[in-house]
Amino acid sequence: DGGITQSPKYLFRKEGQNVTLSCEQNLNHDAMYWYRQDPGQGLRLIYYSQIVNDFQKGDIAEGYSVSREKKESFPLTVTSAQKNPTAFYLCASSTDLGQPQHFGDGTRLSIL
Amino acid sequence: GQQLNQSPQSMFIQEGEDVSMNCTSSSIFNTWLWYKQDPGEGPVLLIALYKAGELTSNGRLTAQFGITRKDSFLNISASIPSDVGIYFCAGRVIKAAGNKLTFGGGTRVLVKP
Numbered sequence: 001d002g003g004i005t006q007s008p009k010y011l012f013r014k015e016g017q018n019v020t021l022s023c024e025q026n027l028n029h030d031a032m033y034w035y036r037q038d039p040g041q042g043l044r045l046i047y048y049s050q051i052v053n054d055f056q057k058g059d060i061a062e063g064y065s066v067s068r069e070k071k072e073s074f075p076l077t078v079t080s081a082q083k084n085p086t087a088f089y090l091c092a093s094s095t096d097l098g099q100p101q102h103f104g105d106g107t108r109l110s111i112l
Numbered sequence: 113g114q115q116l117n118q119s120p121q122s123m124f125i126q127e128g129e130d131v132s133m134n135c136t137s138s139s140i141f142n143t144w145l146w147y148k149q150d151p152g153e154g155p156v157l158l159i160a161l162y163k164a165g166e167l168t169s170n171g172r173l174t175a176q177f178g179i180t181r182k183d184s185f186l187n188i189s190a191s192i193p194s195d196v197g198i199y200f201c202a203g204r205v206i207k208a209a210g211n212k213l214t215f216g217g218g219t220r221v222l223v224k225p
Contacts, residue, residue, distance in 0.1 A: 004154075042118075042200065042217040043155075090154050097212055098204045100145055103154030 003027065006091050006104035012112050013078065013085060021076045021107045023091035031097050032074035036060060037088040037106075046089075049074055050097050078109060086111050118201055118216030124224040125191045133219040134185040135201035143204040144177050144184040145213065150197045158199075159186070188221075196221055 004025045013019045025032065031050050035043040045058030049068040063082025068074055074093075078085045088108050092101040118135045125131050135144070143162055147155035159170050161177035161184060168175055174187045184203070188195055201216040 006154075040220070043215045045212070048212060092154075098143065100157050100160050101202075101213060102157065103147075105154045106152070108152075 004091060004093055004102060004104035006089075006107050008107060009105070011107055011109045013109060014112050016080045018077055018079050019109065021078070021089055021091075021109070023074045023076065023104060024072055025074075025093045025102075026072060027093055027102065028071070029093035029095055029102075030071070031094045031099070031101075032068065033092040033094075033101060034058075034064070034066065034074070034076045035090040035092065037090060043090065046076065048097070085109055116201060116203060116214050116216035118219055120219060121217065122220040122222060124222050125188075125195060126224045127192060129191050130187060130189045131191055131195075131221070132185060132187045133199060134183060135203070135216050136183040137203065137205075137214075138182065139205045140181045141184075141203035141205055142181070143213075144175070145202040146173075146175050146184070146186045147200040147202065148197050149200065149218075155198075155200055191221075193223055196223055 007022045033048040034046040044060050046064050047066040049055040052071050055066050055068050065077045088106050090106045091104045094101045116137050145160050146158045149155040159168050159175040164181050165179050166177040172189045198218045198220050200218050202213045204213050
């Protein structure tokens with residue numbers, strides 16, 4: 001089945017540590033996105049990529065980094081510069097920017 | 113960025129009730145989408161709307177693209193316990209920078225105790 005796979009489901013980070021969240025899609029979508037969701041809140045856009053080897057900052061990019069070396073993959077690194085990283089992270093993809101996005105099942109990141 | 117105001121922020125449903133929620137913006141949208149998110153999972157697309165005045169159903173769900181193109185509503189008829197979750201609207205503004213979707217803050221649907 002085609003879809004978006006995020007891993008791991010749960011992740012723990014120590015203070016001062018960088019961690020990388022994986023997002024893979026086999027939908028042949030050009031655009032991919034990362035969102036952050038805090039408890040009881042909506043979705044906030046961290047980074048997005050319209051095409052391979054290109055990505056743009058979203059509304060809350062500080063403390064995060066991404067790469068888009070392959071069409072299928074859009075990993076997100078939460079750096080030590082992100083002072084409040086505990087949240088639910090959602091990856092999404094779409095055929096093109098502005099088209100309906102399909103979401104993965106998320107990664108919940110917590111601080112030890 | 114663009115603002116989408118979604119209301120109510122939360123609501124309680126009783127089995128069998130019809131419920132309604134809406135999304136408004138100060139900007140003109142050319143696409144409206146409605147998603148549902150179950151706890152611990154990603155949002156799932158319910159309905160997509162592309163034309164002003166468009167009314168689309170998906171089972172017990174009905175959504176409409178407002179005539180002014182600045183609003184949309186979602187109705188759930190004869191609600192059942194599995195309707196519990198968070199419903200998000202999302203829209204695309206005409207000529208938006210980067211052509212991205214903007215998401216509302218969500219309506220949390222809960223079951224009446």
